[in-house]
Amino acid sequence: MLxxxxxxxxxxxxxxxxxxxxSPVGTQIPHAVGAAWAMKHRGDKAVAIVYFGDGATSQGDxxxxxxxxxxxxxxxxxxxxxxxxxxxxxxxxxTASKSLAVKAHAYGFEGVRVDGNDAxxxxxxxxAAADRARSGGGPTLVECLTYRMGPHSSSDDPTRYxxxxxxxxxxxxxxxxxxxxxxxxKGLYDKAWDDAVHKEIDDAITAAVRHAEKVPAxxxxxxxxxxxxxLPWHIREQMExxxxxxxxxxxxxxxxxxx
Numbered sequence: 090m091l092x093x094x095x096x097x098x099x100x101x102x103x104x105x106x107x108x109x110x111x112s113p114v115g116t117q118i119p120h121a122v123g124a125a126w127a128m129k130h131r132g133d134k135a136v137a138i139v140y141f142g143d144g145a146t147s148q149g150d151x152x153x154x155x156x157x158x159x160x161x162x163x164x165x166x167x168x169x170x171x172x173x174x175x176x177x178x179x180x181x182x183x184t185a186s187k188s189l190a191v192k193a194h195a196y197g198f199e200g201v202r203v204d205g206n207d208a209x210x211x212x213x214x215x216x217a218a219a220d221r222a223r224s225g226g227g228p229t230l231v232e233c234l235t236y237r238m239g240p241h242s243s244s245d246d247p248t249r250y251x252x253x254x255x256x257x258x259x260x261x262x263x264x265x266x267x268x269x270x271x272x273x274x275k276g277l278y279d280k281a282w283d284d285a286v287h288k289e290i291d292d293a294i295t296a297a298v299r300h301a302e303k304v305p306a307x308x309x310x311x312x313x314x315x316x317x318x319x320l321p322w323h324i325r326e327q328m329e330x331x332x333x334x335x336x337x338x339x340x341x342x343x344x345x346x347x348x
Contacts, residue, residue: 094307115141115148118167122154125165125222136222138166138215144175146192147183155230159196162227166218167193169230170205172237177250193230205233206264209271236262 095101101109108124110117121139128135145151146169158165169189173180186192193200199221203214211233218229236259240247247256272278313320313328320328 094311115145115150117141118145118148118150118154119157121167122158122163122165125158125163125228126161129161129164134223136164136166136219138168138219140168140170142175143169143171143173143180143183143189144178145169146189147175155193155196155228158228159193159198162225164222164225165228166215166222167228167230168215169232170235171232172205172235174237174241174247174251176241176245177247179251188232190230190232193228198228198230200230200232202232202234205235206262206267208264208268235264 095109096112099109099111101107108117108120118139118141121137125137128137139154141151155167157163158167171180171189175183184192188200188202190200190202199218201214201218203210205211211231214231214233218231221227221229236256237247238256238259269278269283310328310332313324313331317324
């Protein structure tokens with residue numbers, strides 16, 4: 090599905106209708122709204138859900154998608170993972186709103202804010218939003234308040250812009266450990282089962298990595314595919330030249346930037 094062209098954390102799985110995002114921030118939001126609008130036209134009782142961070146709410150794609158969804162009551166759930174940092178930009182420098190959830194009201198639909206480190210709260214809010222969308226009630230913005238514990242990427246150094254005490258405070262709110270304690274309190278936690286699941290997942294990841302390392306790089310000509318349903322003439326011409334080994338950019342075609 091991805092043909093090896095996406096970053097390793099841009100997941101996709103056709104079996105469960107999980108569509109990959111791309112690195113430009115927020116571009117998946119209009120895509121999700123479009124998919125929801127199409128499902129509504131077909132009469133499907135399906136719902137689109139799109140995940141994004143707080144940084145994406147500062148992008149035009151967020152507002153365009155929210156406005157369209159509100160006007161046409163598209164069956165879509167906007168799930169914002171508000172981890173409070175858009176790389177090094179804190180939430181307070183991104184918006185003057187009291188919350189991100191409140192932004193939904195301007196577009197004519199409901200916005201709710203939940204504890205993003207509470208698995209059951211997130212499930213309940215998301216299910217309510219999906220049920221509302223499926224029944225024709227239109228979209229919902231679910232803001233999950235959480236925290237990004239590590240760096241944004243391997244080139245990011247969060248110690249330059251946030252205090253260690255802040256990180257330590259949120260470390261105490263770890264959602265996995267919190268849910269484990271909840272299950273223990275309910276008498277539902279089994280350490281042997283937990284250890285077995287961890288081993289099963291570790292083994293599956295190891296096997297997947299070994300398999301991926303053996304897969305050859307995708308053919309170069311796949312750069313032309315998955316963009317248009319029907320290739321325009323100029324792209325088809327480029328592809329034919331490329332596959333015949335004759336694709337070269339002439340200096341006169343480059344204007345002031347010859348190769």
